[in-house]
Amino acid sequence: MANPKPLPSISVNANCIKLLLSCCLAASLHGQQSLESAYRTTGPSVTAVFEAQRAVLQKSSAVILDGRKERAYGVVISADGYILTKASEILDIKAIAVTVDATKYTEVKVLETDPAWDVVLLKVEAADLTPVIYAPKSDVPQGTWLVANGASSRSNRRALAGIVSAKIREIPVGGTGPMAGVALGIGLTENSKKLEIENVAEKGGAKEAGLEKGDIILEIEGKKVTKKEDIAEILKDRASGTKVKVTIRRGKEEKTLEVRLMARTEMMGPESNRNDQMSGDFSKRRTGFPRVMQTDILANSAIVGGPLIDLDGHCVGMNIARANRAESYAIPVEDLKSLAERLIKKAPAK
Amino acid sequence: MIKIHLTCLFLAFLSAAAPAAEGRLYVNDLKAPENRKDVEAIQSALQKALPQARAATVCIDLGEGSGTGVIVSADGLVLTAAHVAQGVKKKVTVILEDGTRLKAETLGLVSDKDAAMIRITEKGTYPFVAMDRENSTVLGDWVFALGHSGGFDKTRGSVVRLGRLVRIADGTFQSDCILIGGDSGGPLFDLSGKLVGIHSRVGQQLQMNMHVPMSVFLENWDGLNKAEFIGDGPYAKKPEKGKGFLGFASEARPEGGLRVTKVGKKSPAETGGVKEGDVLLKLNGTKLETRDQLKDLLKEMAAGDELKLELERDGKPQTLTFNLGER
Numbered sequence: 001m002a003n004p005k006p007l008p009s010i011s012v013n014a015n016c017i018k019l020l021l022s023c024c025l026a027a028s029l030h031g032q033q034s035l036e037s038a039y040r041t042t043g044p045s046v047t048a049v050f051e052a053q054r055a056v057l058q059k060s061s062a063v064i065l066d067g068r069k070e071r072a073y074g075v076v077i078s079a080d081g082y083i084l085t086k087a088s089e090i091l092d093i094k095a096i097a098v099t100v101d102a103t104k105y106t107e108v109k110v111l112e113t114d115p116a117w118d119v120v121l122l123k124v125e126a127a128d129l130t131p132v133i134y135a136p137k138s139d140v141p142q143g144t145w146l147v148a149n150g151a152s153s154r155s156n157r158r159a160l161a162g163i164v165s166a167k168i169r170e171i172p173v174g175g176t177g178p179m180a181g182v183a184l185g186i187g188l189t190e191n192s193k194k195l196e197i198e199n200v201a202e203k204g205g206a207k208e209a210g211l212e213k214g215d216i217i218l219e220i221e222g223k224k225v226t227k228k229e230d231i232a233e234i235l236k237d238r239a240s241g242t243k244v245k246v247t248i249r250r251g252k253e254e255k256t257l258e259v260r261l262m263a264r265t266e267m268m269g270p271e272s273n274r275n276d277q278m279s280g281d282f283s284k285r286r287t288g289f290p291r292v293m294q295t296d297i298l299a300n301s302a303i304v305g306g307p308l309i310d311l312d313g314h315c316v317g318m319n320i321a322r323a324n325r326a327e328s329y330a331i332p333v334e335d336l337k338s339l340a341e342r343l344i345k346k347a348p349a350k
Numbered sequence: 351m352i353k354i355h356l357t358c359l360f361l362a363f364l365s366a367a368a369p370a371a372e373g374r375l376y377v378n379d380l381k382a383p384e385n386r387k388d389v390e391a392i393q394s395a396l397q398k399a400l401p402q403a404r405a406a407t408v409c410i411d412l413g414e415g416s417g418t419g420v421i422v423s424a425d426g427l428v429l430t431a432a433h434v435a436q437g438v439k440k441k442v443t444v445i446l447e448d449g450t451r452l453k454a455e456t457l458g459l460v461s462d463k464d465a466a467m468i469r470i471t472e473k474g475t476y477p478f479v480a481m482d483r484e485n486s487t488v489l490g491d492w493v494f495a496l497g498h499s500g501g502f503d504k505t506r507g508s509v510v511r512l513g514r515l516v517r518i519a520d521g522t523f524q525s526d527c528i529l530i531g532g533d534s535g536g537p538l539f540d541l542s543g544k545l546v547g548i549h550s551r552v553g554q555q556l557q558m559n560m561h562v563p564m565s566v567f568l569e570n571w572d573g574l575n576k577a578e579f580i581g582d583g584p585y586a587k588k589p590e591k592g593k594g595f596l597g598f599a600s601e602a603r604p605e606g607g608l609r610v611t612k613v614g615k616k617s618p619a620e621t622g623g624v625k626e627g628d629v630l631l632k633l634n635g636t637k638l639e640t641r642d643q644l645k646d647l648l649k650e651m652a653a654g655d656e657l658k659l660e661l662e663r664d665g666k667p668q669t670l671t672f673n674l675g676e677r
Contacts, residue, residue, distance in 0.1 A: 032518060032520065033489045033517065034519070035489055040516050040557060045382040049384060049385065049389055142400060143400055143494075144397075161389075162512070163512045166507055167507050298556055325528050326533070
């Protein structure tokens, strides 16, 4: 094919101007201008600049699969196949598979779980994986760029960038505010001298355990309870997901049941919170972490669990929850390192 | 002929593009950052602007719920959204980043554009930010948002988010700084730390984050400062006429005027300085003759409206100016 001839310069100018003019006209006609999606913060033309960090995610982040469905990401922490991921997103998978780089592993051992951090240790049979390189510290200034997994294709990871957006801190069970803390999932009759159950929440642990309306609560964890405050005192510092022994009297019978505690916020339907409606998707477990760093990376609940990478390609943390549309949490690197060591130590020897 | 036209347009385009604002970060004029140096330039500009921006960003506690605002003058003028202020001359609490709670009152608002002004009523020198008075932001500029997402949380602080100005339409900025409830009324800054907008609303999509541009505040500055209720909704509802409340009893005098026989405790009248025995002569310039006439005048006013009472106390003329309360 012949090389295309360059157009006469005036004609080039004229074309340019026409184009500009039509843009201007269109803009003024509708009174609006819009940035092409490629150039928005999550657009490919912007994320392309984070190719070096994406290359780290390609090697050192794992994709946790349930059949063909991506359920979470993971952090590769050793060459011989140890991977950390978010427990509550993957523990129900029956046939778990893991992809690292372009290799798919279908023999995956689910080893130790840490309920406080909601992290589980996985193991695949491998010898030459590229583990993350830990950053010296998580306490980097707010506004610092960080990169995490975006949605990925079968063989390619994608990068999403954001910044450190708030202080490192603890996230109490149920978050901060009036709905903080865990509960059994029962309502008690008012003005009664006994702790009599008036109703049982549909989604709560009490329902699962078989507590019923009319049951009288006598003891929790072997301690006598006679008023609401006694229950609150016993539940105060307990974590969501842990169980307590509840002794009740039903008719003439006394029995002890194990009730799973849940964050109050988990027991309510999504319609109860306007911010959750606004957020669309969020992690099932998003509160009750000993310490988190916060980013504005637009994670959805299926892309947490992977490493959080700084511009040097070092791992400053592990993405652990999408709290809402504006707030994502990560386990800071110091805690991640000690958690990794602890879980590997506890895991049964090969 | 055609050639001349084209040249004119071309020149016009050149001159429009020529004046790059001073202090404007070069990365704003790239379609996208191209290398590590470019992203680090964004990061260092943001980190330089952040401490002052953060110090000036406040939580506005409304009792039932909260929003965000930003201080724009050393004596404590705060800009926020109309749907946060909800009305004029209302008492609210402003919370600084360190948790200090300050008394404040809402001034004016633009109810159809979601803009409002608040004044911290406690004397002090407050950290504040500069406003972009030249409307200098353009599509694609890098911006950052601050706000007390979900409410004030001292251990977390206000939350910063980075993004670009992705759409300008019908006098509204849209950015991809992701906002959520509690951020309403919070500030959007350019990378030099100048205030360019106030958070207003979001759409279901993550990229639908709307901000009121600074120009709306600047065009309505005097009205905002004078506590006027501007526009007709939908972001704030004008108080209904006839529901205003003064809080005193009076009787008509045969020679004209109304004698105050009783003043309600903590009523707007008492706060405004009305005393038992005062003889009210004029309300907003209209001579007062009978109690029914006073009622009719008040029916035409709404809570928050200013009233000027000319009266006689111990034989001396006096003028009181205060606002009608809510029943």
